Amino acid sequence: MPFRFTEKTTESGARYLRVDAEGRVSLDDAKEFQSWVMRPEWHLGLIMSVVGKGTAYDRDARKVFQTLNEHITALATVVTSPIVRAAINMMLRLARSRGTTPLRMFTSEEEALRWLESRRGDVPPRP
Amino acid sequence: MAIDPERVERVLAVMVDAAEGNYETRVPLSDVEDEMLEIEVGINFLLDELTHQRARNESHQRALVAALSTPIIVLWPGVLALPLIGHFDRGRAMEVTATLLARVRAERASHVILDLTGLAELAGDTMPALLRMVQAMRLLGARCLLTGMHPRSAQQVVELGIELRGVPTLAQVSDALAQVMSEKGVFKTGT
Numbered sequence: 001m002p003f004r005f006t007e008k009t010t011e012s013g014a015r016y017l018r019v020d021a022e023g024r025v026s027l028d029d030a031k032e033f034q035s036w037v038m039r040p041e042w043h044l045g046l047i048m049s050v051v052g053k054g055t056a057y058d059r060d061a062r063k064v065f066q067t068l069n070e071h072i073t074a075l076a077t078v079v080t081s082p083i084v085r086a087a088i089n090m091m092l093r094l095a096r097s098r099g100t101t102p103l104r105m106f107t108s109e110e111e112a113l114r115w116l117e118s119r120r121g122d123v124p125p126r127p
Numbered sequence: 128m129a130i131d132p133e134r135v136e137r138v139l140a141v142m143v144d145a146a147e148g149n150y151e152t153r154v155p156l157s158d159v160e161d162e163m164l165e166i167e168v169g170i171n172f173l174l175d176e177l178t179h180q181r182a183r184n185e186s187h188q189r190a191l192v193a194a195l196s197t198p199i200i201v202l203w204p205g206v207l208a209l210p211l212i213g214h215f216d217r218g219r220a221m222e223v224t225a226t227l228l229a230r231v232r233a234e235r236a237s238h239v240i241l242d243l244t245g246l247a248e249l250a251g252d253t254m255p256a257l258l259r260m261v262q263a264m265r266l267l268g269a270r271c272l273l274t275g276m277h278p279r280s281a282q283q284v285v286e287l288g289i290e291l292r293g294v295p296t297l298a299q300v301s302d303a304l305a306q307v308m309s310e311k312g313v314f315k316t317g318t
Contacts, residue, residue: 053158059175082160086168094172 014120022052030061046116053081066095074119075103076112150178197226205237212245220256231269240303244275254289272303
């Protein structure tokens with residue numbers, strides 16, 4: 001499985017889902033990501049995705065990610081590989097027709113966390 | 128931005144391949160952060176999309192050809208007609224038989240009229256393939272009738288010494304339908 005999901009909390013108390021990605025992402029993997037995003041505790045929540053070098057997305061997997069915009073408040077993606085960044089950029093371009101994207105890319109986890117914390121107020125209250 | 132001529136060459140080579148219908152090659156990528164990388168990745172995404180679209184179109188086309196090559200018509204409840212068109216060999220007979228058997232069972236058909244008007248000249252294995260199909264129908268309780276055999280095909284059947292015992296052959300589909308209706312007691316032949 002190229003994804004590892006961990007539930008985390010920032011120092012200031014913001015809950016976020018950390019997703020570590022590595023390797024080839026298939027349609028099934030993308031669906032697993034989607035199922036996490038759709039869980040009541042994470043729907044419209046904060047997500048930090050740390051994408052390793054060499055991560056690649058199958059064509060069908062990309063299609064799933066392009067449908068997730070409206071289900072995520074903020075997705076901070078930490079990526080250091082230029083190839084992976086270019087792939088995510090292209091996925092973003094293709095997803096833009098489906099509304100504003102909640103994703104921003106960073107090169108460090110600290111920056112990504114700071115941005116996620118800044119978006120904490122946009123997360124709807126949990127029942 | 129200075130572009131490495133070798134990278135341009137690699138992109139062009141992939142585009143030439145794609146123009147010739149080969150969507151399998153991809154632009155090799157290297158971890159160099161520049162605008163060119165975005166273009167290279169974009170081309171690879173585009174090729175993924177083209178590969179997918181082509182596979183989907185081919186699958187639709189196969190389904191369409193299969194549907195058109197077995198146009199089974201219900202002439203009357205329990206009476207099916209299948210006009211055979213083009214080349215009919217052992218392989219096609221197997222496909223057609225599978226589709227026809229499913230319809231015979233679904234429709235609880237008692238009769239199947241196989242119309243040969245649109246068949247090209249009978250190949251050596253056409254009649255044996257047809258007869259196997261007829262036998263398969265019989266096992267499901269459906270009786271086959273042949274119509275529209277060309278004179279040359281009839282001659283071939285005789286020359287090949289093929290026995291069509293128990294398989295009525297009639298000139299036209301309407302003749303076969305009249306015979307079936309008569310057997311079913313719906314109306315009498317010639318009235």
